[in-house]
Amino acid sequence: MPTIRVTSSAGPYRVVCAPGAVGRVREHLSSLGTHTGIFFLSSPRVWGHCGPAVARAIPGGAARQPILFDDRESAKRLAAVEGIARMLVRAGADRHAILIAVGGGVVGDVAGFAAACYLRGVRLVHVPTTLVAQVDSAVGGKTGVNLPEGKNLVGAFYPPRLVIADPNLLATLPHREFRSGLYEVIKYGVIADAGLFRFLERKMDTVLRRDASALSFIISRSIGIKARVASADEREGGLRQILNFGHTFGHALETATGYRRFLHGEAVAWGMIVAARIAQATERLASEDAHRVVRLVAAVGPLPAMPVISPTKLRGILLGDKKAHGGRVLWVLPGRIGKTAWGIDVPWPVIWRSVQNAPEMFAEARRGLAAEAEAHGRMRR
Numbered sequence: 001m002p003t004i005r006v007t008s009s010a011g012p013y014r015v016v017c018a019p020g021a022v023g024r025v026r027e028h029l030s031s032l033g034t035h036t037g038i039f040f041l042s043s044p045r046v047w048g049h050c051g052p053a054v055a056r057a058i059p060g061g062a063a064r065q066p067i068l069f070d071d072r073e074s075a076k077r078l079a080a081v082e083g084i085a086r087m088l089v090r091a092g093a094d095r096h097a098i099l100i101a102v103g104g105g106v107v108g109d110v111a112g113f114a115a116a117c118y119l120r121g122v123r124l125v126h127v128p129t130t131l132v133a134q135v136d137s138a139v140g141g142k143t144g145v146n147l148p149e150g151k152n153l154v155g156a157f158y159p160p161r162l163v164i165a166d167p168n169l170l171a172t173l174p175h176r177e178f179r180s181g182l183y184e185v186i187k188y189g190v191i192a193d194a195g196l197f198r199f200l201e202r203k204m205d206t207v208l209r210r211d212a213s214a215l216s217f218i219i220s221r222s223i224g225i226k227a228r229v230a231s232a233d234e235r236e237g238g239l240r241q242i243l244n245f246g247h248t249f250g251h252a253l254e255t256a257t258g259y260r261r262f263l264h265g266e267a268v269a270w271g272m273i274v275a276a277r278i279a280q281a282t283e284r285l286a287s288e289d290a291h292r293v294v295r296l297v298a299a300v301g302p303l304p305a306m307p308v309i310s311p312t313k314l315r316g317i318l319l320g321d322k323k324a325h326g327g328r329v330l331w332v333l334p335g336r337i338g339k340t341a342w343g344i345d346v347p348w349p350v351i352w353r354s355v356q357n358a359p360e361m362f363a364e365a366r367r368g369l370a371a372e373a374e375a376h377g378r379m380r381r
């Protein structure tokens with residue numbers, strides 16, 4: 001089965017990405033050596049959709065009680081980690097146990113942090129069930145929980161021993177969640193993979209239908225990039241910053257709207273439009289390429305509208321971001337599709353003008369796509 005290798009400070013691990021991969025989880029687990037028990041960690045909703053397929057693939061798995069916890073973002077708290085640890089003790093998990101986290105990014109981050117802390121660390125396997133988790137959160141070793149003061153403020157680097165990314169598990173994912181993950185896939189195309197970007201330009205309709213082979217292709221290419229970047233720079237000292245393309249403005253939008261209006265990927269979508277516009281305005285990126293980025297984002301579908309936000313407020317939020325450096329906001333900007341630079345200081349007037357231009361650029365791209373679809377329909381009639 002297609003396998004991607006990731007290196008980490010805690011040793012290398014494999015990411016298996018293929019339709020039906022969960023059906024062979026037993027085989028993949030055998031490479032991890034002996035254990036004293038397997039424990040599933042998931043949420044009631046995810047387990048309802050994906051649990052049986054995972055459990056069936058492990059001898060005696062169907063009889064095993066999973067440890068279930070709330071996977072709402074508001075429940076991604078230290079209290080959840082304590083709850084999991086207590087249930088593990090009661091279920092008899094010792095240092096030679098293997099924990100299998102089955103779920104989206106919330107389950108993975110909480111279960112991963114629990115695995116890092118429980119008995120000072122037990123083996124962790126991720127079975128990601130959202131597109132975001134498959135292409136992003138399950139690979140790279142970041143785990144953690146939120147505090148009332150902010151997101152992901154307590155956590156640990158704790159790489160898994162194995163990741164099984166099975167696109168078939170995405171069949172039940174709500175469409176808005178699926179589309180939100182697609183923006184992160186577009187991000188990988190822009191920052192590092194012109195071939196992936198072109199594939200998405202040609203095949204967006206097929207991808208939106210969740211065609212198994214199209215999904216396998218875009219997921220494995222995305223994981224390949226995440227794996228390469230995280231292997232080269234585990235702790236985000238340099239190269240890993242390119243993964244923040246679209247996130248500088250995206251995070252600011254999420255903060256400005258109290259994390260309620262946008263799913264994360266949707267905020268990143270606006271962030272990529274703004275970053276492409278900044279790159280165009282500062283003559284790093286050809287106008288044609290900037291328009292290709294906006295057009296591909298628009299091809300995924302409509303986005304929740306950008307909120308009205310004053311320049312003073314936006315500037316304050318951008319400077320307050322944990323990734324701002326001593327009063328400077330450093331941007332990740334593409335030089336062409338598939339190639340990106342990071343750590344770029346941009347004059348405030350350029351940022352502000354680009355933010356103001358973004359809604360019209362997006363609307364224009366949506367109108368263009370609608371006109372094309374119309375013409376295509378007329379030709380077929």
Ligand SMILES: NC(=O)c1ccc[n+]([C@@H]2O[C@H](COP(=O)([O-])OP(=O)(O)OC[C@H]3O[C@@H](n4cnc5c(N)ncnc54)[C@H](O)[C@@H]3O)[C@@H](O)[C@H]2O)c1
Nearest residue numbers: 045049104105106107129130132133136137142169172173
């Ligand atoms: N550790 C990292 O590197 C990293 C990277 C990106 C995001 N994250 C974190 O990930 C979280 C977001 O994760 P997410 O986008 O995967 O969303 P999520 O975990 O919140 O899941 C979204 C929703 O989909 C449901 N769901 C999950 N899988 C399903 C399936 N197969 N079928 C039907 N429903 C399903 C969940 O129950 C939930 O309601 C955030 O907390 C973010 O901070 C972490």
Ligand SMILES: [Zn+2]
Nearest residue numbers: 184247264268
């Ligand atoms: Zn992201």
